[in-house]
Amino acid sequence: MNDINILIAKSLIKNFGGVSAISDVSFAIKKGQVFSIIGPNGAGKTTLLNMLTGVYKIDSGTIHFNGAEISKFPPYKISNLGINRTFQNLQIFKNMSVLENVMVGCYNKGTSGLISSLFYLPNVWKEEKQIRQWAIEALDFCGLSSLIKKDAAVLPYGDLKRIEIARSLASDPTLLLLDEPAAGLNDKETMELLPLIKKIRDTGITVGLVEHHMGLVMEVSDAVLVLNFGSKLAEGNPLEIQRNKDVIAAYLGG
Amino acid sequence: MLQNIFQFLITGLTVGSTYALIALGFTLIFNVSHVVNFAQGEFVMLGAMAAIFFSGLKMPLFLAIILAIILTTFIGILFEKFAIERAKGASLTSLIIITIGASIFFRGLALVLWGKNTLSFQHFSGENPIRFLGATILPQHLWIISLTAIVVTVLAYFFSKTLFGKAILACSYNNKASKLIGINVNLMLVVSYGISAGIGALAGALIAPISYMSYDAGTMLGLKGFCAAILGGMGNSFGSVLGGLILGVVESMTSGIFSSAYKDAVSFIILLLLLFVRPQGLFGKGVSERV
């Protein structure tokens, strides 16, 4: 583990029609960490994630990723720089097979354009094979090899969550943001998630985790950021957070 | 010139109020089911044709119009029962194709019943133009404007004050949740198709004395109504009315001041530019995808 900050967010602010959703939040994620963002319902965790990935435009503040400012970038550019994410409510492509879903994740690694695809030039042929290979590897990594040929639309929720992780991994991100990966999962599925996140971290990918499940967070995190009503309540390692009085008050009071 | 411009304005407002009335029908169905009903113009045509037919049977005007509205409402309900409701599990696009099919069917029905000729209908209270500040307006125009105003008011009351109206609105916000709290969504659909057809028929009976009616005249009227509804922001009754009026005034101003050959083109260019600036229409709510 080293001390390089891979992502630095400074004084982020976001309002929705006059209502403050995120007010003056700053933090930094260190390379190779599992960095968790927690907080009660409505604390602004998902909003923050949406700001980091460009889905929401930020009202003020800056975000630097690997030294470059990305505050005003559209989502696809941010994704191409190496930040990928999953969604709390799922963004699975329902009209595709599982394999195709993950192959979409490899989009940034391909180069073929519209014209060459139309005529299926040799480079497309080669690239297709490569992308297929990458996608299969990503599915393997997440333990989903058995689902490759299935249509995404027919699968249970828990599988879809893992497919989203596989899709994100297929793009070889440097920073992977997981938005409540355990939400809606049963205990068994949640516990299966734990080794997967560790495995991802061990490959050198920095993980940002938004999560409700305290057991999971405390087990896996290197650093934790606590949000409450859109502001930063506390920051530190899991042990420090567990002892923080403000945090306890917020959770009990909330 | 000033006098001319005043006449253009009056013309625009009178034509616009017919668009507004047609747009209201679109809004109603859109609100409950998010379907753009391509057969809306045909409801207008059916209403007018039926009114002309009944009054041809030596019926008093008032009775003929009421009967036409009832008949068209009934057709609207049948359409919902036997087509829209049957297509369970169909996507939005499939539903829209059903309404396109219905529009062709209704045109065919009118053709078989009343033939291909254009028919005329008596003005409600004479044809003597009323002069006002150098501009002229027909009594029929006043009928159109005042009845549009009444329909808008009644609808506004219906949706904001009555339980039934609120239930319909609830369906438009969240179909599943409405079902859960015990609202009969199917009934709401039937009612809104019925009311929508009824409003269309009223519009038809009101317009027919001025613009005449034939089996194929509904399509163009429907198109203008759709434009008005989009312009105002789909799903917003007040917006629909304003959209209709704006569309009417823009059309008459362009044909009066610029070029009558390109008046429709100019209206559409204005509409496009407006959508580029305000992608959700004048009064529409912005759509944001929640992730």
Place this chain on the structure above:
Amino acid sequence: MKKNFMLTLMALFVFFTMVLSVSSISAADKEIKIGTFLSITGPASFLGDPELKTLQMYIEEINKKGGVNGNKLALYHYDDGGKSQDATEAVKKLIKKDRVDVILGGTTSGTSIAVIDIVEQEQIPFISMAGSIQIVDPVKKWVFKTPHTDKMAVEKIFEDMKKRGFTKIALISGDGGFDKSGHAQCVALAPKYGITLVSDEFYGNSDTDMTAQLTKIRSADAQAILNFGFGKAPAIVTKNIRQLDIKLPLYQSHGVASKDFLKLAGDAANGIRLPAAPLIVAEQLKDSDLLKKPLLDYKTKYEAKHGEISTFGGHAYDALMIAVKAIEKTKSVDKAKIRDEIEQIKDFPGTAGMFNMSATDHMGLALSSFKMVEVVNGNWKIVE
């Protein structure tokens, strides 16, 4: 997925086979085959409708009387919906599938012009029922037409205007083929009659209100208004003129020469002048007029069966009778001979006037056969 696909292909194949076998049933021979394509649906359907009824009615009558040269007539008909692409398809089918001997029709100028290339190439006599002068000018070997041209209508109107001393007129026309073609003739012919167009406005044929254009015309310095159009739009124009209290004399084109127009425009139509085929004023013709009897004949027959006549049905009558006359004379169905005979038609009293075809005139109507009529008390009256 794969199985579904193959099955669908099979279904497609079966569908095609069914379609193709149904379509290759051919009719019995020994008949004289009259082919026609008309706009039975679409915006010109109110023209196409009386045309088809007329053809059906007369073919039935001719067949009852024993046909032509002992052979029965058979009518092959397709609807083109007013669309030129459908018209060309229909004509191809008439020529190649039904193998007709002569083609009548083309309700609109657009559909008629669209098929000219094909009939010229396939060498089959074709008599159009549409107005535009482009159909027969320049003369095409196989193409004829029965209605007066738009050019003649404009000439007739301008003559009348000149007589009444109007030199500055306002023109308002629709956006259809008939309207635009008439508009072009007006613009081209005006200088010849010393007429200036002080205002030139357009409307869409499905518009519901033309007061904006007419307000503009009102402030132009015109002595008369000419409206070139057909369908309901001219009726709306007429009513809007009265609404705006414009007192200028109004001229309409021959496109509104039907009782339906009078019904739509009501009292507002009084005082309108327009050029029209003599059919609509048949009763008012002098008894010595050779046209009077055949016109009244057609009128009584049509009205007994289908209600009010229109000049459009009359054009179909003329086209059919010209074809029948030519076939009678040649005593064969040789296409080239029929064509030659059509070109030789002389002094045939049709509903549009006396036809005198020639190698240089494939319509054969004189300007004098057009009658200038005025609407008086809701009825047509010949202007002497």
Place this chain on the structure above:
Amino acid sequence: MKRRAGFFVFATVLLILPLIFKDSYFLTVTGTTALFNACLAISLNLFMGFSGQVSLCHAAFYGIGAYSNAVFTTTYHFNPWISTIAGLFITGSISFILARPILKLKGHYLAMATLGLGIIIHIFFVQADNITKGPDGISGIPNLMFGKINIKGDATWYYMASLLTIFYTWLSLNLLDSRTGRALKAIHDGETGAQVSGIDTDKLKADVFVLTAMMASLAGSLLAHKEGFISPESFNLQFSVELLTMIVIGGLGSIFGSLFGAVFLTSLPEFLSKFEDFEMLVYGLILIATMIFMPQGLYVGISRFFTGILKKLIKKDE
């Protein structure tokens, strides 16, 4: 690659049909029109079925291609192929300029905007008499030449239309199986999901809009020479709606569905003409019934129907 096998079967069937049904005017006349419509439907389906957008101005782009060839060959005596390229260029430019602002719109608003664009272009065809000759249209369009070979006659045009259909089908199948095709489908299923996967959705949508517009334009250019005569009403809003109906009736998002829909709806009036005044009534009923009983379209519907029968037969055998 399963799709490839089907593709070859389809292409072969299309090309040998005229050998089986010799002198069938239904095949060479209605069939050719159906294939032209199929080309339009396939291209529209790329934009609507795959990418989940809406367009009601496809007929107008078809018209630009047709008018370009008609005007340039008759008025300026250009070579037809140069005219075709000019048509592609004009369509490409118009669609390119308007793609970004128009495609920012969603759903009904997008439908309205494209509908408006289609009407504006159509009004130009009708009103700009000095260029387009107005509603009467342009006649005397010369034949298309491949070097010294003159392309004329119904059978030849049937083959031309077949080749174009096969070409468009091939392009679509290729696209479907590629990185870009998957990105399109991703946009259809969820634009946000596509964006965070690194897809520049705005650009891709615009690219496909331009591409499909140009595909329509190319078909239009050929149509002008096939017909020898064109007029505005072949390219009006009604036809755009008809194309939309074709791809939905056939099955949205399915290439062979579009083909099926186009052939079905083009040949339907042929059989309904016997109903005379009742034709519209029946046509409307068929549209409604198809959508009620086969909401996924004819392609899926009929496949299921046949699979069902097959399964029953197999069961009986056992």
